Amino acid sequence: MAYSDKVIDHYQNPKNVGTLDKSKKNVGTGLVGAPECGDVMRLQIEVDDETGMIKDAKFKTFGCGSAIASSSLATEWLKGKSVEDALKIDNMDIVEELNLPPVKIHCSVLAEDAIKSAINDYRVKNGLNKIKFEESLVH
Amino acid sequence: MLKLPVYLDNNATTPMDPRVLEAMIPYFTDHFGNAASRNHPFGWQAEEGVDYAREQVARLVGADPKEIIFTSGATEADNLALKGVYEMYASRGNHIITATTEHKAVLDTCKHIEKLGGEVTYLEVKENGLIDLNELEAAMRPTTILVAIMYANNEIGVIQPVKEISAIAKKHGALFFTDATQAVGKVPVDVLKDGIDLMAFTAHKMYGPKGVGALYVRRKNPRVKVTAQMDGGGHERSMRSGTLNVPGIVGFGKACELCSLEMKEEGSRISKMRDKLETSLLKLEEAYVNGSTESRLPHVSNISFKYVEGEGLLMGFNKNIAVSSGSACTSASLEPSYVLKALGLGDDLAHSSLRFGLGRFTTEEQIDYTIDQVSATVLKLREMSPLWEMWKEGIDLEKIEWAAH
Numbered sequence: 001m002a003y004s005d006k007v008i009d010h011y012q013n014p015k016n017v018g019t020l021d022k023s024k025k026n027v028g029t030g031l032v033g034a035p036e037c038g039d040v041m042r043l044q045i046e047v048d049d050e051t052g053m054i055k056d057a058k059f060k061t062f063g064c065g066s067a068i069a070s071s072s073l074a075t076e077w078l079k080g081k082s083v084e085d086a087l088k089i090d091n092m093d094i095v096e097e098l099n100l101p102p103v104k105i106h107c108s109v110l111a112e113d114a115i116k117s118a119i120n121d122y123r124v125k126n127g128l129n130k131i132k133f134e135e136s137l138v139h
Numbered sequence: 140m141l142k143l144p145v146y147l148d149n150n151a152t153t154p155m156d157p158r159v160l161e162a163m164i165p166y167f168t169d170h171f172g173n174a175a176s177r178n179h180p181f182g183w184q185a186e187e188g189v190d191y192a193r194e195q196v197a198r199l200v201g202a203d204p205k206e207i208i209f210t211s212g213a214t215e216a217d218n219l220a221l222k223g224v225y226e227m228y229a230s231r232g233n234h235i236i237t238a239t240t241e242h243k244a245v246l247d248t249c250k251h252i253e254k255l256g257g258e259v260t261y262l263e264v265k266e267n268g269l270i271d272l273n274e275l276e277a278a279m280r281p282t283t284i285l286v287a288i289m290y291a292n293n294e295i296g297v298i299q300p301v302k303e304i305s306a307i308a309k310k311h312g313a314l315f316f317t318d319a320t321q322a323v324g325k326v327p328v329d330v331l332k333d334g335i336d337l338m339a340f341t342a343h344k345m346y347g348p349k350g351v352g353a354l355y356v357r358r359k360n361p362r363v364k365v366t367a368q369m370d371g372g373g374h375e376r377s378m379r380s381g382t383l384n385v386p387g388i389v390g391f392g393k394a395c396e397l398c399s400l401e402m403k404e405e406g407s408r409i410s411k412m413r414d415k416l417e418t419s420l421l422k423l424e425e426a427y428v429n430g431s432t433e434s435r436l437p438h439v440s441n442i443s444f445k446y447v448e449g450e451g452l453l454m455g456f457n458k459n460i461a462v463s464s465g466s467a468c469t470s471a472s473l474e475p476s477y478v479l480k481a482l483g484l485g486d487d488l489a490h491s492s493l494r495f496g497l498g499r500f501t502t503e504e505q506i507d508y509t510i511d512q513v514s515a516t517v518l519k520l521r522e523m524s525p526l527w528e529m530w531k532e533g534i535d536l537e538k539i540e541w542a543a544h
Contacts, residue, residue, distance in 0.1 A: 003454070011454055017523050034541030035487035035526060038448050038475065042525035060525040064450035068523065 028122025192392025223365025296439030
């Protein structure tokens with residue numbers, strides 16, 4: 001299978017690989033996927049307490065090139081966004097940006113799930129309710 | 140000098156040896172006749188080419204030339220052996236024994252036979268990829284007509300105890316068929332010494348052309364017969380009709396002759412490189428060889444690199460190095476390798492595997508390059524892997540409740 005140039009670029013030069021201190025109250029962590037399925041994504045956001053903006057985002061991903069690229073792109077998009085706006089990131093935006101073929105759409109779904117999961121973790125830590133999301137259909 | 144890209148997928152197919160091509164060329168142009176045309180020189184020349192090739196092929200596996208039935212490849216030979224025996228020996232029984240790690244050409248043919256009313260036992264394999272002879276013995280029934288166990292596995296290269304298997308089949312009055320596609324031309328295969336009754340193999344795994352293979356069908360002790368699966372002009376002792384692929388068969392013959400002459404030297408040269416590759420890659424933490432390393436083809440190594448995913452790993456170097464992965468992502472089905480799972484590997488390890496298949500034209504420089512590239516990519520991806528980080532922190536990944544997915 002041929003990868004798009006953007007996937008290759010994110011794979012070769014992934015943005016924001018790393019780990020944030022998950023014990024901090026303003027850090028939300030999302031861990032999605034399963035080793036058995038061949039992909040696990042961990043995505044973290046650090047929220048500025050005063051502005052409510054995401055000031056940092058990091059990821060680590062076990063998976064194929066498309067999964068790595070999807071999470072790398074997600075962290076780029078998250079930085080500088082408000083938590084509310086972050087919730088609007090749709091997996092199809094990732095598919096479009098990275099030119100993912102149909103068999104790789106699940107990578108983008110996983111990235112969207114990781115974002116939502118990180119936001120919910122942040123919300124729970126800060127005394128807010130978990131947002132109920134629709135079950136993703138692909139998995 | 141280093142020649143790129145590096146081809147280490149010789150279990151999928153091999154490049155053709157230029158000497159094979161040279162032998163074939165006249166049979167496309169000057170000697171283009173139909174080998175079945177008995178009444179003119181064009182036919183005679185073609186027939187002569189086929190006869191000579193049949194001898195070359197037979198000699199490599201210790202058979203009589205009359206016992207070689209040319210086919211379009213190993214898949215066809217597998218089909219002919221299984222379906223042909225099932226039909227021919229229907230009055231004796233309907234039970235076939237095979238193993239879960241067989242090639243799909245055998246497994247799917249067995250599934251087809253089950254639909255026709257046949258009974259098939261699929262033996263599990265041990266952790267090392269070999270079948271348990273006691274289990275085979277226990278699976279034998281009075282109605283067992285055929286034991287079908289591959290000579291060497293295409294994914295992990297393990298060599299089954301063929302002599303012992305054939306002895307058990309014989310003891311119980313069943314025939315023994317082996318798919319020897321990966322073994323012929325790589326290790327000594329002798330149909331008499333190994334007690335083989337039927338054997339499938341193909342040219343393109345031994346530096347010959349694609350589209351030509353053979354089924355060995357024993358003629359003495361016992362005389363084995365199969366029902367034709369391709370009806371027509373009665374070619375190949377009426378077991379496989381169809382105009383013979385003369386250039387392909389001539390190439391197959393030449394490829395077999397070269398293997399007869401060079402296999403021993405080639406095997407030891409390639410296995411040294413394979414061992415170097417394997418030893419170097421195993422220096423990485425959490426890297427494991429899949430399948431037996433004692434009973435194995437000289438040119439294959441299948442390694443799992445824990446906590447990195449196979450396709451992601453391939454992407455790091457597949458512009459310059461061709462290998463194959465057991466990862467689901469590389470297959471259409473999204474299921475990881477059933478062979479690796481049959482060894483008892485978890486899906487995670489199966490997803491993390493690479494198969495290295497060296498060959499006649501692999502060089503030392505290419506192996507050094509591969510060691511560097513693969514090692515660097517594994518290290519890079521582990522830095523990016525949440526599982527690696529968790530493992531390093533001592534978290535038991537088995538105990539995590541992974542989100543349903």
